[in-house]
Amino acid sequence: MTRKPTLADVARRAGVSASTASVVYSGKVAVAETTKDKVLAAAADLGYAGPDPRAASLRRGRSGIVGVVVGSDLRSAFADPILTVTMDGVAESIASSGAGILLLRDDPEWGGPTLATAPIDAVALIGCNPTLRDSLDAARSRGIPMVVIEGDAGPDVPQITIDSLEAQRQLARHVRSLGHERVALVTLPLSRRTGMSVAGAAHAVQAEVDVTRERLEGAREIFPDAVVVSTARSTIDNGYEAGRLLFGSGERPTAVLAQSDMLAAGVLRAALDAGLRVPEEVSITGFDGITVDGIAPYRLTTMAQPALDKGRAAGEALARLLADEPAASFRFTCEFVEGNTTGPAPV
Amino acid sequence: MTRKPTLADVARRAGVSASTASVVYSGKVAVAETTKDKVLAAAADLGYAGPDPRAASLRRGRSGIVGVVVGSDLRSAFADPILTVTMDGVAESIASSGAGILLLRDDPEWGGPTLATAPIDAVALIGCNPTLRDSLDAARSRGIPMVVIEGDAGPDVPQITIDSLEAQRQLARHVRSLGHERVALVTLPLSRRTGMSVAGAAHAVQAEVDVTRERLEGAREIFPDAVVVSTARSTIDNGYEAGRLLFGSGERPTAVLAQSDMLAAGVLRAALDAGLRVPEEVSITGFDGITVDGIAPYRLTTMAQPALDKGRAAGEALARLLADEPAASFRFTCEFVEGNTTGPAPV
DNA sequence: TTGTAGGCGTTATCAG
DNA sequence: CTGATAACGCCTACAA
Numbered sequence: 001m002t003r004k005p006t007l008a009d010v011a012r013r014a015g016v017s018a019s020t021a022s023v024v025y026s027g028k029v030a031v032a033e034t035t036k037d038k039v040l041a042a043a044a045d046l047g048y049a050g051p052d053p054r055a056a057s058l059r060r061g062r063s064g065i066v067g068v069v070v071g072s073d074l075r076s077a078f079a080d081p082i083l084t085v086t087m088d089g090v091a092e093s094i095a096s097s098g099a100g101i102l103l104l105r106d107d108p109e110w111g112g113p114t115l116a117t118a119p120i121d122a123v124a125l126i127g128c129n130p131t132l133r134d135s136l137d138a139a140r141s142r143g144i145p146m147v148v149i150e151g152d153a154g155p156d157v158p159q160i161t162i163d164s165l166e167a168q169r170q171l172a173r174h175v176r177s178l179g180h181e182r183v184a185l186v187t188l189p190l191s192r193r194t195g196m197s198v199a200g201a202a203h204a205v206q207a208e209v210d211v212t213r214e215r216l217e218g219a220r221e222i223f224p225d226a227v228v229v230s231t232a233r234s235t236i237d238n239g240y241e242a243g244r245l246l247f248g249s250g251e252r253p254t255a256v257l258a259q260s261d262m263l264a265a266g267v268l269r270a271a272l273d274a275g276l277r278v279p280e281e282v283s284i285t286g287f288d289g290i291t292v293d294g295i296a297p298y299r300l301t302t303m304a305q306p307a308l309d310k311g312r313a314a315g316e317a318l319a320r321l322l323a324d325e326p327a328a329s330f331r332f333t334c335e336f337v338e339g340n341t342t343g344p345a346p347v
Numbered sequence: 348m349t350r351k352p353t354l355a356d357v358a359r360r361a362g363v364s365a366s367t368a369s370v371v372y373s374g375k376v377a378v379a380e381t382t383k384d385k386v387l388a389a390a391a392d393l394g395y396a397g398p399d400p401r402a403a404s405l406r407r408g409r410s411g412i413v414g415v416v417v418g419s420d421l422r423s424a425f426a427d428p429i430l431t432v433t434m435d436g437v438a439e440s441i442a443s444s445g446a447g448i449l450l451l452r453d454d455p456e457w458g459g460p461t462l463a464t465a466p467i468d469a470v471a472l473i474g475c476n477p478t479l480r481d482s483l484d485a486a487r488s489r490g491i492p493m494v495v496i497e498g499d500a501g502p503d504v505p506q507i508t509i510d511s512l513e514a515q516r517q518l519a520r521h522v523r524s525l526g527h528e529r530v531a532l533v534t535l536p537l538s539r540r541t542g543m544s545v546a547g548a549a550h551a552v553q554a555e556v557d558v559t560r561e562r563l564e565g566a567r568e569i570f571p572d573a574v575v576v577s578t579a580r581s582t583i584d585n586g587y588e589a590g591r592l593l594f595g596s597g598e599r600p601t602a603v604l605a606q607s608d609m610l611a612a613g614v615l616r617a618a619l620d621a622g623l624r625v626p627e628e629v630s631i632t633g634f635d636g637i638t639v640d641g642i643a644p645y646r647l648t649t650m651a652q653p654a655l656d657k658g659r660a661a662g663e664a665l666a667r668l669l670a671d672e673p674a675a676s677f678r679f680t681c682e683f684v685e686g687n688t689t690g691p692a693p694v
Numbered sequence: 695t696t697g698t699a700g701g702c703g704t705t706a707t708c709a710g
Numbered sequence: 711c712t713g714a715t716a717a718c719g720c721c722t723a724c725a726a
Contacts, residue, residue, distance in 0.1 A: 006704085007703065007704065008704090018705090018714095019714075022704065023705090023711095032712090035712080047488055050489075052703055052704070053464055053465060053466035054405045054703080054704090055702070055703035055705085055718090056703080057405075058401045058402050058703080058718050059705045061401070063466060065466070073435055073439075074431060074434055075431045075432050079431075087422075088420055091420075091421055091450065095457060096458050097458075098458060100451065101459075102412065102449050102450075103450070110442060111444075111445060112438065113447035117411075117445070118400060119410060119411075120400075237640050240643060262640075293582050294587065294616060364697045366720095367697070370695095370721090370722095376696095378695070379695065382695080398721090401719080402702095402719035403719080404720095405719080406702055698723105699724090699725100700721105702719105705716100705717095705718090706718100707715090707717105709715105710712085710713080
């Protein structure tokens, strides 16, 4: 029979001990050139392709895999550019320790791997749901280090966030300083599952999603009576619909604060389609600081959030946790970016 | 000391054997209710969270993880909607066997997991590079089943593809049947690293990327002398630039065949910005059949490719390979979708 | 239905 | 620099 060769086979053939052969591959201890060659030659003969990662991870107690919990199906998850960039940051920062990313889903119905069954060393949650709470316990009791990005998994779980409230407040101030008074807000989803809706005046709107709520509060401090339109998802098309609502009626706003750049891009299009000049007749702000594909020559006035850094910070926090060091929460600030979609309020 | 409890600890505490305890968790054999309760109670006492996946995967010889090799960094990989949807299909179809997706990168410099070191049971390559060839051998000699999506890893590696050539030919025929003669092509990247360029007449252009080449051939069969503009990436902005090139000069085309919907969307915007009416003055076709965010009320005339099915097919092929059954290559066909961006050639 | 026994392939430790 | 030894934690025949 020809089962796959193991390190023991290689060692035997090379005439060395298994531990020596192991060391040839791990490189953790110096090995004589000649011995190394013998081992490698034997491996080549046998068609041995290196230590089995499964066995190694049992022995080491580490799989070199970090789980990343994304909300729903991959295609809607990855439609969010901030999420994507954040994940890239996580990937980048954990790669330095040789680790990779296993996609996990926050969905009890999902047949794939879960926090309870996946061979992961640590896990990062990105904008996680309450539904997740159960599996969270699993991870916790299994001793898997966790980090949450833009979410809350209770105390003693480090959170990586941005200060959305302050950022949105800053944008709102900017808009007010330009003299705008009739202002509308276009928000991200208020809850994890809502369709679009005109939600009324700002001071009366409740949002259960953290990010939405914070940004709403930031804007409402400055414009408590702004009209609010909430959307189902952060897409250009949803923004467009919101914009049509706002620009369709008589009393149209002179400024629209959208809670994401995607939404803002849609609002922008709606404004242009309605024959409005931007920013002469309508000012529009976004949020995120991503490059929205397809709105040139406009550049949104927005708050740029350091998504890549968020991801990296999460990765580093996980690394610390894995090394049994304490990891703290971190709150990033955003940076004001003045584009050409805001200007003085029309007289 | 208080190391993490193991199944053996639980068994001991419950007064049963380790194998019985194991069976309680795996459910592969019937266990008396009372015994089960005892075990579960003991587990709860000890804070045991279930079998360690690392140990289980060594024992079983399966990790329940499928690697997916994406080209470069995650954010550009996931900027491609087809790739995303395809991955979703893979994820979906392997989830039924409890497996998940580990992101691998096709980059020798990358510090993260590789085909040679990751604890994966199988791997799917999406649009892979020649650079990959080396690591491919690693996977091969390790006996890891492989499937390639839109690429070529040599014979005996099943390929999942679409018939781009026929699809593009079909679009070209449609355009010709509308009477167009002055036609331009906007292509995907010709090689893995090119900037945009006007590449000359169709019959003279060489493309080294499979998908690009096939689509080019399909169009060139019908329009051998079409002007070709190649782009650096499949984005709206790149399409826009290409469009500006095409609509800027005197002899502008009456129809533009773009090799992706994203590019087509950019071309569309460029046309509109140039004051051209679509489709009265310019017809535009895309490729992919994705919903491009932000071009309403236009709907591209395009070929819809079954990206989700591609992913599923890849996942199923992997499942068969894992079960030691043969898996065949599969070539999907695309479906013509008539939108409102094509019309009769202007007289 | 439950228990016994043996090993999955590797690597850490320590002695030589 | 190399080798012997002992787990890592679980699963699965097989026997009782």
